[in-house]
Amino acid sequence: MAINLDCGLINNFRNKVNEKKFFQEMFRNVNGKNHWNVICSSMDWISVVADGLPVIDLKKPKGVGYDHLETLSLMQYIITVDILAEAIIQLFRVIDRGKPYPLSKSNEIFKQSKLSDDAYFKHLRAVFSTHPVNLNSVDGVKKEDGEKFFASWVARNMLGNDFYVVLYSNDPEKDKVNPLGINIKDINLYAEKRYNLLETLIEKVEQLNTEHINSKKVSIITSVTEPIKQLKILLEENEKRFGKNYGYANGLHYLYSLLMVDTSPIVNDFNKTIINEYRDFLITLIPEIKDGLQDMTIKKSNWKTPFQFGYEFEKIYMYFENEVHPVGKYYYNELVERGSLPSVAATCEDIGLKQLVLDAYLYKESTRLGRAVSFKEL
Known part of the structure; x- marks a missing residue:
């Protein structure tokens, strides 16, 4: 039985x-x-x-x-x-x-x-x-x-x-x-x-997956020269192809948010150069993501490369995410106080600008060292 x-x-x-x-x-x-x-x-x-x-x-x-x-x-x-x-x-x-x-x-x-x-x-x-x-x-x-x-x-x-x-x-x-x-x-x-x-x-599940992938591969994604417009198109395509919160969603939202930040409070030419170089780097990632969406493949993009490591940065990024995190805010302001980041990073209210400044400086330093940067090294 x-x-x-x-x-x-x-x-x-x-x-x-x-x-x-x-x-x-x-x-x-x-x-x-x-x-x-x-x-x-x-x-x-x-x-x-x-x-x-x-x-x-x-x-x-x-x-x-x-x-x-x-x-x-x-x-x-x-x-x-x-x-x-x-x-x-x-x-x-x-x-x-x-x-x-x-x-x-x-x-x-x-x-x-x-x-x-x-x-x-x-x-x-x-x-x-x-x-x-x-x-x-x-x-x-x-x-x-x-x-x-x-x-x-x-x-x-x-x-x-x-x-x-x-x-x-x-x-x-x-x-x-x-x-x-x-x-x-x-x-x-x-x-x-x-x-x-x-x-x-x-x-049947395998068949549905294959049909979805093949149908999206032959659906050509529109190309435009203006980065923000291209990102909006890619966000829409990502939702159609992988879903609103999957695929390249995190990367696209990251690029869009940092490229949309108002950088007018940054007046020092040296600081401007660092931030502009980082934003130029971010723009170079857009075609990579577009190609991945077109091919229906998740490629390891450079935006995922960790430019930093350590407990302090973990708390700082929690501060960016939640906008209220005393420990993360403390560590962020410590970077400003010791001169690792420009003073405007502490006085501005825009969380997006705060993150852009940190990420730009981390990118500069990690590129120089050829590896991720610790809190003490920045």
């Missing part, structure tokens, strides 16, 4: 959907619906099922009679399989864009012709687990005359089944009892077939 669910399969699927960040972005807003949340929820519950279903205490029943604890284990088992099936169906619904999932009409497991395996399993779930005292049919096909049925408690071994119940009608004229059995091997096969569809889903 042991079920065979390879936990590695759901792990492989999880890795595949997280492999490309733009895959997540493709599903965050589909006609006003967040399908990425559907995928995450389904993955989580499939992991729960793959880990937990094999250890539910449900053994091959011996003898006849009733065992209420065994019945509760059977209920738990069936509900867990139902969660698995529903999660797989949901994944196909959102990833395969509404197409019927491959087993939607299959009826090869439960050996009955009226219903699909999915519909008949729902009937078994109702009888043996969720609605035994409020049933609409004996065989899963709802009665048109409003006849209702009620299940007995679950018993072992009868009519060649692992478990069975007797269904009673609410019609006073019908005294016939209706036995209904269930075999765990059939439930296991039902679950395994649906779980193994993750292999098909992995292929």
Whole structure:
């Protein structure tokens, strides 16, 4: 009766959907619906099922009679399989864009012709687990005359089944009892077939990723000479290609923010030269990012090169990010007080200008040394 669910399969699927960040972005807003949340929820519950279903205490029943604890284990088992099936169906619904999932009409497991395996399993779930005292049919096909049925408690071994119940009608004229059995091997096969569809889903994710990459590669990015206009174009393209917060988003926002800084408070020619040289360097990075976006590849850009290292700089950049960080502000002002940075860096209110000044001086010094700079060295 042991079920065979390879936990590695759901792990492989999880890795595949997280492999490309733009895959997540493709599903965050589909006609006003967040399908990425559907995928995450389904993955989580499939992991729960793959880990937990094999250890539910449900053994091959011996003898006849009733065992209420065994019945509760059977209920738990069936509900867990139902969660698995529903999660797989949901994944196909959102990833395969509404197409019927491959087993939607299959009826090869439960050996009955009226219903699909999915519909008949729902009937078994109702009888043996969720609605035994409020049933609409004996065989899963709802009665048109409003006849209702009620299940007995679950018993072992009868009519060649692992478990069975007797269904009673609410019609006073019908005294016939209706036995209904269930075999765990059939439930296991039902679950395994649906779980193994993750292999098909992995292929579909890979196909979607490939199609997205190829379509963006042939979509030519507009080129303009003005750096700020080009950065705006690249930000829009990055969102289309990789997502708002992925790809080159951080680098583009960094370049845009520092190139937009008002440097008029810098009046000293020596300081101006250092800052202008750094901004010229930043402008040279724009074509690199554009090429990466066009090719749909994440290239290691020079803007990511660490010009500094150490605890003090870590706190300073937290100050830049949050604009309120006493320790970071203290270390920044210390650089000004000891002459490493011009005095205007301390007196100006513009956080962007403060960062531009520091980054420009760090760039100058790290270029001279050929390595990252420590706080004491600047």
